[in-house]
Amino acid sequence: MDSATTALRLIDRNPGLAAAELLEHLAPPPQFAGASLENYVPDPAHPSQAEAVEAVRRFADGVPDAPATGLAGLFRRKAPVVVDKPGIYLDGGFGVGKTHLLAALWHRTSGRRYFGTFIEYTALVGALGYAHAVEALSGARLIAIDEFELDDPGDTMVMSRLLGQLVAGGTRIAATSNTPPHALGEGRFAAQDFLREITALADRFDIFRIDGDDYRKRDIEGHAVALDEGAFTDRMRLETARGTATVDDFAAVLHHLSSVHPSRYIGLIDGLTAIGLRDVAVLRNQTDALRLVALVDRLYDAQIRIVATGVPLDRIFTEDMLSGGYRKKYLRAVSRMIALTTA
Secondary structure: OOOOOOOEOHHHOOOOOOHHHHHHOOOOOHHHOOOOOOOOOOOOOOHHHHHHHHHHHHHHHOOOOOOOOHHHHHHOOOOOOOOOOOEEEEEEOOOOOHHHHHHHHHHHOOOOEEEEEHHHHHHHHHHHOHHHHHHHHOOOOEEEEEOOOOOOHHHHHHHHHHHHHHHHOOOEEEEEEOOOHHHOOOOOOOOHHHHHHHHHHHOOEEEEEEOOOOHHHOOOOOOOOOEOHHHHHHHHHHHHHHOOEEEEEHHHHHHHHOOOOHHHHHHHOOOOOEEEEEEEOOOOOHHHHHHHHHHHHHHHHHOOEEEEEEOOHHHOOOHHHHOOOOHHHHHHHHHHHHHHHOO
């Protein structure tokens, strides 16, 4: 019997994720388990990469020791490290190693610390409620926020307030994004309240720009791989033999994503090694596109391979999407889908 036709289906998965599990997931993705400042390899053609490594090193060395009590606290000698602001912000294009550096900082920091994407932190607030989220995160030595992109002024205000309370309690903040803090939300919202929130967020960070080429495209062709039906069947037979794979129609997956909160996409793909998508087509609905971007982020974090037929996945976003306010999200997804379909 055809392995591709008997594979599991993503649309049959309906994950639940409790608040405690959300906290447990706030750690670097598996591919960054060994990330360090020492194994980040700066590109000599882009000096800002080496400068960013040193900036992260200085910031890490400036993380204060956890409070101590008794004689140990009385006689502890503290390193005379001065850091100007409670946050560091790494801005740069796709695939220049920002997440590697953020994970390296997380590994370099002892004590309680958390690492997650912006959407994971907002999902935590939604699951726990604001007051309980503050309580859960308070006292952490470091909050690391990857992909700090603001798509909603309400989320911006909540995160600004949350980070303000955590910083006031001694927590330090590290973030990455493809857009400098003062430009977050640019082209999307013009409300003065929103702009004030952006300024308040930016004022918490020392900002470092990282230039460079997308490492995911350095050694591969510039398009995602799309297979014909015969090659797809053969590939999925291989994927189901060596791991746990799903096979679905692309349209059915888009429909299923509409019924699953993005905070649960982690559970949706848990345990998978590959997903197969039949009849990929150009997206016409921006809501569908943004849900797919969120799924691709989780697939990339877990390094789950994508096998597809139809339109190459790097060509599914329309020109209007690629020139609009969510352009950077879509371009990041394109970069990641190219990498996952050639894995």
